Structure formats: structure tokens, C-alpha cells
Amino acid sequence: MxxxxxxxxxxxxxxxxxxxxxxxxxxxxxxxxxKWPPKMRVSGTRVTHKRPRTRPRSEDIDYVVKVRSTKQWKAIDKVWHCPTGDRTKHEIVGRSKNGDRTFLSSDRSFYAPGERHNSKRAVVCGDCGLLVFQLGKEACLVAGAETASNLCSVSASEVALVVLTQAHRRHNVKNDEADGLVARLVERITVLKPGGADGGY
CATH class of the missing domain: 4.10.810 (Virus Scaffolding Protein; Chain A)
Structure with a gap:
């Protein structure tokens, strides 16, 4: 003892x-x-989402395209796939908490060493956009860093490794891989922030 x-x-x-x-x-x-303690996880990131009981009907898709999300739908190419969740436009049509059909996309900056400002923008599905925000926030909480300035500290390929894709439903997350990613993000944020190991550059 x-x-x-x-x-x-x-x-x-x-x-x-x-x-x-x-x-x-x-x-x-x-x-x-x-592993990282549960209190350091952002709860919404690690909740398990069940598969949808029903898929959207053709009239549901038409409603999204012609009424609810016309501008967003037209802004994305017909052959587009989410670069992090690998879903098509039709597969990201889901339901809101109120039961309405939704189509959510997110134009985000991702960590991309070698690119200008070490970042690159990409259009991802709304679920992946939310996941990026939550993982970045989780890492910032652990690192004691400002959230707003560190939300593009994760790369698109890193997000793709932790996503468990579901059509027409919020993504699930591979928790072990996500824990490892958060640890890497903490190190990256610590190095990149002013006064970090790289001298603040």
C-alpha cells in the first residue's frame, strides 16, 4: 500500500x-x-447518436432543395463529398431537434502546414464543422488557450480519422482516436501560441 x-x-x-x-x-x-479525464471532454462531441429510423423521402429532399436550404444546396457542387465525413449532399440531409428536415454545410479553415498562414479552407458537412469546433474547444480547455484563435489547429485528414460517418444523422466519434487527437492538438496549440516552444512564431 x-x-x-x-x-x-x-x-x-x-x-x-x-x-x-x-x-x-x-x-x-x-x-x-x-485517458484524458471525462470532464475535459466537450459533452456534445462524444455522445452516441443512433442511426435514423427512416431515410428522407424524395419529397423531403425536394423541400430542402427548393424551400429550406436552397442557397446552401446550390452553392455545393453536385458531385461533392464531405472531405472529412465522406458523405454526399443527399446523405447530409437530416433532421433538426424539431423534426424538420435540414441541410447543413460549413466552410471552415483547417490546419495545413505549408499553405498560406498554415491553413486551408474547405466546405464540410455541418456535423463535421461542429465536430471541428468541439475538438478545438476541448483542446483549448486542456491547454488553457483562447478558443477563438485556435479553432483551425486541426487538419481535415485528422478529423477524417476520428469520424464514424452516418447518413442522415449526426456523426459518432472514435473516442480513442479522438483522445489521441486532442492530445496532439494540445501540443500543437501550446507550441504555436505566443511564448510557446517555437518562440511565438
């Missing part, structure tokens, strides 16, 4: 030192073999 207590104390002291010296918040959870 004393040995276990001593080990936990040693791990905590080591974690505190690394956190202070290298700016790695939450490292205690890595050193102790645990």
Missing part, C-alpha cells in the same frame, strides 16, 4: 515538473496510463 502511494506521488511530482517546464497541461493522465 505504501509502495503504491509512493509511486502515485512520484508520478504526480514528475507530471507537475513536466507541466511547469514544458507547458503540457494534463500530462498526469498520460503518465498514469489514463
Amino acid at each position: 505504501e509502495c503504491a502511494t509512493h509511486t502515485r506521488g512520484t508520478v504526480k511530482m514528475h507530471a507537475d515538473y513536466i507541466e511547469r517546464s514544458y507547458g503540457v497541461p494534463g500530462i498526469i493522465y498520460e503518465l498514469s496510463g489514463d
